[in-house]
Amino acid sequence: MKIADSTFGSKYHVDEKGFYGRFGGAYIPEMLFPNVDELQRNYLKILKDPAFQQEFDDLLRDYVGRPSPLYFAKRLSEKYKAQIYLKREDLNHTGAHKVNNTIGQILLAKRLGKTRIIAETGAGQHGVATATVCALMGLECVVYMGSIDIQRQAPNVARMKMLGATVVPATSGSQTLKDACNEAIRDWINNPVNTHYILGTAAGPHPYPDMVTRFQSVISEEIKKQLLEKTGKANPDYVMACIGGGSNAAGAYYHFLDEPDVKLIAIEAGGKGVHSGHSAATTQLGKLGIIHASKTLLMQTDDGQITEPYSISAGLDYPGIGPLHAHLYETGRATFLNATDEEALQAAYELTRLEGIIPALESSHALAKLAQVAFKPNDVVVVCLSGRGDKDMETYIRNLPGNTGGNV
C-alpha cells in the first residue's frame, strides 16, 4: 500500500496549520510543545520515506494479515435490499482496525529514537494493539485505561498484561476513555524526551488526526481496489462506519472524501437515546470547544465543563469527535446518524445469525443503521466492520433476549 500523499488544498484534508475548516489545531500547554512540534515537523517526512513505507507494508501484510477481505454479505443484502459488503477489519491480528495505526506509530517512534510508549484505551482494542507492537519491537509500554472500562473489558486487560504492558487505571472524572486520555497526556508531559504517545484515534492535537487517518487510510485504499475487482465499479454508493473519535471511519472514508457521489454515513453512539441524558452522540449534543488539545465539537455544560458521555460500547464512549469528522458534519459531506444501545445489540445478534460473524459492539452501531437508509437494490454499500465481538461476549450473553439462546 501507499501511505496517502499530502493533499493540502483539498477541502476535506488537513491544512498546513493542522485545521479542517475551523476544527483541529494544537491547543497544548507549553510543556507539550517540544513533543508535538517534533511530530509536526517530522511526521510527513517519515511517512513518505520509501524505506518506512516498505517496512509498514511488510508488517501490514505478514503480521497483520492485510489486505483484509471485502466480503459480500449475501443474506444481509437480501434482507436490506442492497448490495452490502463488509470490510473485514475484524479479521486483522488483534481483532480490529486499531493495529493499522499502532504499526505505523511504533515505526515512527523508533525513527524518532523513542524508547518508551504510552497509550490510552477505551474498549481495550487500542491498548491491546499498542501492547502488541511494543512486544514486537521490544519497547516499554504503559496503557492508561478508565477504571470503569477495566471492569467491563476484562479480557483485553488480561491480554495487555500478558503482552507485557503495564495497565494504569485512570481514576479521575468519569473513569472512562476521556480520563484515560487525560492521564496519558499527563504522562507525556512528565516524560517529554524518551516517550512517544500512540494516540489511538483521529483526535488530539495536530498532527495526530491527520497521522492516524493516513495510517488508517489503507482501509479505503483496499476497498477501492477490491470493489473494482469484484464489481467493476470504481466507487461504492455508500460507506458506513461507526464513530467514537473516528479512526475507522476516517480510514474508510479517506479515498472517497473528494468523490462527491460516494455517500458517507457516520453512526454515533446514541446510548439510551440522544435526549435521555445517557448518550455519546457528539454532533447532536455537542458545541464547539476544545478537548484533548483539539478544537472540535464536544459535549459540555453551559459553563464549558466537559460532560460525561454514555454508551454500552466502551470504544464509542467519548464526549468529542475527531476534527475531520466535525468538519464533515458541518459541511454536510457526511450524514450523521446514531444508534441506541438496544439497536446495536439487535444488529449484532442479526449479523451473527445471518452471516456467522460476531461483530464488536462498536461496529454493530454502524450495522444497526442499515435499516434506516433508503437504499436502491443496486446500491453498493460498504460497512466498515471495525472489530470482532470476542471482547463483548459477556454483554451479548447478558442481553440475549430471554437469555436462553433460542429465539434471537
Place this chain on the structure above:
Amino acid sequence: MSNRIDQLFAGKKTGVLNIYCTAGFPELNDTLPVMKSLQQHGADMIELGMPFSDPLADGPVIQDSSTRAIKNGMSLKVLFEQLKDFRQQIHLPVLLMGYLNPVLLYGIENFCKKCAEVGVDGVILPDLPMDEYETEYKPVFEQYNLHLIFLVTPETTEDRIRKIDTVSKGFIYAVSSSSTTGKDKDMGHQQAYFERLNALQLTNPVLIGFGIKDKATFEAAASHSNGGIIGTAFIRAIENTTNLDTSIKEFIAGVKHN
C-alpha cells in the same frame, strides 16, 4: 494605564510570592476570604484557578480541587459575581488561571471585558497557542489592559523563550521541570535551566512555578528569578482545614520564615 502586576515588579524585584488557589474552594464562598487572608499574611500576588473538568497540565491535587469547586457550583459566571466588588478589599495583583474551553464558550471579548470591570490584572491560559493569541486575541487583551502570561519549560528552546518574552506581558511563568503540577522532582537538577534563563536577560520578570512547596524550594526559586508560585502545596494546606485564616497564615509563615 498602569497594571498592578507591573506596579508590583517595579517596586519589588526579588522574592515575589504568588499563591495559587482554585476559586470556589474549599467551599463555594471561600474565594474572597482566601484572598483576604493571602493579602493579610504576606502574599504578593494571587492566582485564582478557574476550575475545569479536564485540566491537562495539572496533577491530581489541583484536579481534585477543581472537581470539588465545580461540584460546589463554581463557574465563570459565579466567579465574576463573587469578584464584583473585591477591589474594595484586595489591592494585590490578581490573575485568573484556567483552560481555554470555558473561556471560549464564555466569549474571549466578554471574558476580557468582565476581567477589566471587576479589576483582574492578568490571565494564564496554558492551552492557548501563542500564534493564535497574537493573530486573534492580543488586541482584545490589550484593550482591557489585561496581561496574558505565557509559560516556558526546561525543554523550551532559546529562540522560543525570546519569542515568548516579546509576546508575554507582566511576567513569564517558568515551569521548574517537565511535569504536571504537584510532582516532586528534584529542583537541584533545574539549576542549569534557571541559570540559562537568568543569562537571557529577558524583558519580563520571571516567576518560577511547579514543585515549590516550602521555604527551601521557594528560596531556591527566588534566588534565580523574581520569585515563585505555589499551588499544590497551598491547596493541600487548606483542603481539610477547620480554620482557613489560621492555615493560610501558618502556610505563608512557613514559606517566608522558618
